[in-house]
Amino acid sequence: MSTVVKDTHHDEHPSGIMRWLTTTNHKDIGSLYLWFSLIMFFIGGLMALVIRSELFQPGLQFVDPQFFNSMTTMHALVMIFGVVMPAFTGLANWMIPIMIGGPDMALPRMNNYSFWIMPFAFSMLLSTLFMDGGAPAGGWTLYPPLSLQTGDAFPFLIFAIHFMGLSSIMGAINIVATILNMRAPGMTLMKMPLFVWTWLITAFLLIAVMPVLAGGVTMLLTDKFFGTSFFNAAGGGDPVMFQHIFWFFGHPEVYILILPSFGVVSAIIPTFARKPLFGYSSMVYATASIAFLSFIVWAHHMFTVGMPLAGEVFFMLATMLIAVPTGVKVFNWVTTMWRGAMTFETPMLFAIGFIVMFTIGGFSGLMLAITPADFQYHDTYFVVAHFHYVLVPGSVFAIMAAVYFWLPKWTGNMYPETLGKVHFWLSTFFVNLTFFPMHFVGLAGMPRRIPDYSLQFADYNMIASIGAFGFGFAQLIFVYLIFKTIRGGEKATDEVWEGAEGLEWTLSSPPPYHSFNTPPVIK
Amino acid sequence: MKDNKLNMGTVKKLVFICVFMFFFSFALIPLYNIICDVTGLNGNTSNLKEKANTFSEVVSSEKLNIQFISHEVNKNKLEFKPKEFEMIISPGKVYSTVYVATNKSKSKIIGQAIPSVSPNEAAKYLKKLECFCFEEQTFKPGEVVELPLYFAIDEKMPKRIKTITLSYSFFEAIEVSKKN
Numbered sequence: 001m002s003t004v005v006k007d008t009h010h011d012e013h014p015s016g017i018m019r020w021l022t023t024t025n026h027k028d029i030g031s032l033y034l035w036f037s038l039i040m041f042f043i044g045g046l047m048a049l050v051i052r053s054e055l056f057q058p059g060l061q062f063v064d065p066q067f068f069n070s071m072t073t074m075h076a077l078v079m080i081f082g083v084v085m086p087a088f089t090g091l092a093n094w095m096i097p098i099m100i101g102g103p104d105m106a107l108p109r110m111n112n113y114s115f116w117i118m119p120f121a122f123s124m125l126l127s128t129l130f131m132d133g134g135a136p137a138g139g140w141t142l143y144p145p146l147s148l149q150t151g152d153a154f155p156f157l158i159f160a161i162h163f164m165g166l167s168s169i170m171g172a173i174n175i176v177a178t179i180l181n182m183r184a185p186g187m188t189l190m191k192m193p194l195f196v197w198t199w200l201i202t203a204f205l206l207i208a209v210m211p212v213l214a215g216g217v218t219m220l221l222t223d224k225f226f227g228t229s230f231f232n233a234a235g236g237g238d239p240v241m242f243q244h245i246f247w248f249f250g251h252p253e254v255y256i257l258i259l260p261s262f263g264v265v266s267a268i269i270p271t272f273a274r275k276p277l278f279g280y281s282s283m284v285y286a287t288a289s290i291a292f293l294s295f296i297v298w299a300h301h302m303f304t305v306g307m308p309l310a311g312e313v314f315f316m317l318a319t320m321l322i323a324v325p326t327g328v329k330v331f332n333w334v335t336t337m338w339r340g341a342m343t344f345e346t347p348m349l350f351a352i353g354f355i356v357m358f359t360i361g362g363f364s365g366l367m368l369a370i371t372p373a374d375f376q377y378h379d380t381y382f383v384v385a386h387f388h389y390v391l392v393p394g395s396v397f398a399i400m401a402a403v404y405f406w407l408p409k410w411t412g413n414m415y416p417e418t419l420g421k422v423h424f425w426l427s428t429f430f431v432n433l434t435f436f437p438m439h440f441v442g443l444a445g446m447p448r449r450i451p452d453y454s455l456q457f458a459d460y461n462m463i464a465s466i467g468a469f470g471f472g473f474a475q476l477i478f479v480y481l482i483f484k485t486i487r488g489g490e491k492a493t494d495e496v497w498e499g500a501e502g503l504e505w506t507l508s509s510p511p512p513y514h515s516f517n518t519p520p521v522i523k
Numbered sequence: 524m525k526d527n528k529l530n531m532g533t534v535k536k537l538v539f540i541c542v543f544m545f546f547f548s549f550a551l552i553p554l555y556n557i558i559c560d561v562t563g564l565n566g567n568t569s570n571l572k573e574k575a576n577t578f579s580e581v582v583s584s585e586k587l588n589i590q591f592i593s594h595e596v597n598k599n600k601l602e603f604k605p606k607e608f609e610m611i612i613s614p615g616k617v618y619s620t621v622y623v624a625t626n627k628s629k630s631k632i633i634g635q636a637i638p639s640v641s642p643n644e645a646a647k648y649l650k651k652l653e654c655f656c657f658e659e660q661t662f663k664p665g666e667v668v669e670l671p672l673y674f675a676i677d678e679k680m681p682k683r684i685k686t687i688t689l690s691y692s693f694f695e696a697i698e699v700s701k702k703n
Binding site: 106107169172173176177180181207208209210211212213214215216219230233234235236237238241244245248249306308 | 529530533534537538541546552555596643
């Protein structure tokens with residue numbers, strides 16, 4: 001009798017809004033992060049559609065150039081800091097404790113703070129759209145002196161970045177502490193699922209580079225308001241210095257955006273190929289080498305600033321070296337599928353789509369790494385095509401794959417399979433329609449971040465805009481499907497997928513509010 | 524309880540890394556400057572003036588072009604131009620030229636010219652014996668001043684460099700402090 005009373009008390013939590021404001025439960029906070037990310041995905045997507053509407057035809061149609069530039073800047077900031085990073089943190093919150101057999105995150109109260117900072121940071125960022133002088137329009141890379149010409153929005157932008165950084169650092173510290181200290185007995189580091197491994201490495205990257213971004217934007221702030229000259233040539237500073245500092249953050253950042261998706265794909269492929277992951281330890285080492293290399297390649301973003309030849313050669317070769325561990329990963333995924341008993345449920349489709357299209361993005365990355373060629377590609381749509389291939393059918397597809405993969409576990413209901421497949425095929429068709437033509441216009445010389453273009457680029461831009469609208473509307477299926485699955489549907493079993501391995505599948509679907517209060521036994 | 528202690532230990536280490544990296548981002552600036560000074564990268568010539576007299580005084584028979592350009596941050600206030608735009612010179616010999624500054628405003632202008640050399644590689648071979656860029660300049664309203672520059676090219680400079688561009692940007696010191 002007494003145990004029953006104790007158990008119900010344990011599952012109790014405040015209802016309504018207070019549940020979500022005060023929660024310290026990793027599953028609740030994971031859900032909050034994922035919802036936040038979904039909302040921001042549509043805000044950022046709307047900005048992308050403003051850009052694509054303006055670029056539908058040459059000439060200036062809908063928005064003035066200043067607003068157009070605000071859109072490109074805000075789209076990037078929202079998508080990077082508001083969509084991909086929180087989505088992965090949400091997945092980490094939900095999955096890491098139940099993957100390693102821990103009862104919760106290591107620092108539950110800090111977990112709550114690190115989520116609730118985000119809405120404030122983004123209200124601050126989005127409020128700049130309504131300010132005198134407009135929202136930041138100098139590109140998300142914030143290069144001075146252009147970014148210093150931002151109007152009233154400037155301090156809001158800087159503090160928003162500080163808060164996003166603070167939130168990610170707190171989240172990352174929490175994740176590292178959880179992985180290092182909360183593992184069930186017997187769960188050695190080399191037994192951890194790859195998603196946990198990639199997140200451990202990502203968290204270290206975050207802890208190392210987010211403070212560098214914070215420092216860099218602080219210097220911008222003091223340059224603008226307190227008369228310092230970090231990047232001001234008049235006072236002996238150097239604007240190119242900002243680019244070095246920014247990309248010292250920025251390159252590890254792009255791996256922060258992709259490493260957790262490697263983890264997701266490494267969980268999904270073995271499940272649907274019904275074979276264990278090929279080369280587990282080489283996957284771990286490859287992830288670690290990518291993380292290490294990401295610190296010594298930053299200047300490949302700035303080949304055209306006038307670096308000495310030795311520097312350009314070094315950064316070119318170091319960048320190309322990253323293709324080796326990345327190649328190991330792609331090889332291992334393909335080998336895992338080789339002669340597997342494969343089925344193609346939606347998560348698997350997204351994971352395979354990830355491998356194919358991320359690799360296309362990887363190859364265009366290699367092209368950009370070639371210094372002499374980069375002088376032609378720099379700041380053209382080729383670069384836009386490259387990073388959208390690694391971020392949209394890369395990171396975003398991996399996040400969607402993860403949602404389809406674990407949604408039955410989270411909700412206890414199966415999602416409608418056919419609709420999921422429709423969502424995948426529409427997304428894949430339209431994402432390629434949007435971004436593939438950008439390679440061609442980029443190679444032909446169309447510059448980024450310009451609201452108008454020469455007539456010869458008109459056809460491909462029209463195709464890209466049609467693709468963007470198609471992709472945007474296809475995502476409404478995703479939202480419908482999530483709501484439908486939460487409301488009900490065919491009940492999911494505990495294991496959910498036939499070939500699923502891992503501790504999360506030993507819990508009920510949906511898992512109890514508090515799981516693994518007594519550590520599971522690890523074989 | 525044991526868990527908490529363990530967590531706090533981990534958190535302390537991680538917070539230390541964060542704080543360290545924050546200050547490291549500021550340290551990057553002197554670090555880069557040291558690297559640029561030592562190697563003469565980025566057209567950085569600031570450390571080379573002390574060594575101005577150490578170049579070998581062997582006059583070479585090679586000829587090369589040196590071009591002078593200027594950037595005026597605010598053209599309406601201060602006109603700032605080289606008197607000669609180009610000279611044919613021989614390495615090892617000392618030459619002089621002047622830049623002309625005209626204060627077109629009704630107020631005093633205080634500022635400094637910041638030099639830059641292109642190609643970067645030539646920076647450490649271009650020796651400035653005297654340069655107006657070494658110190659702050661003051662221009663009275665309406666004043667026209669000739670600013671002298673004495674320089675030489677070290678004959679050790681690689682022969683493949685045939686053209687050197689020396690650029691000066693004049694920045695107002697006052698403007699920096701009351702920019703906002």
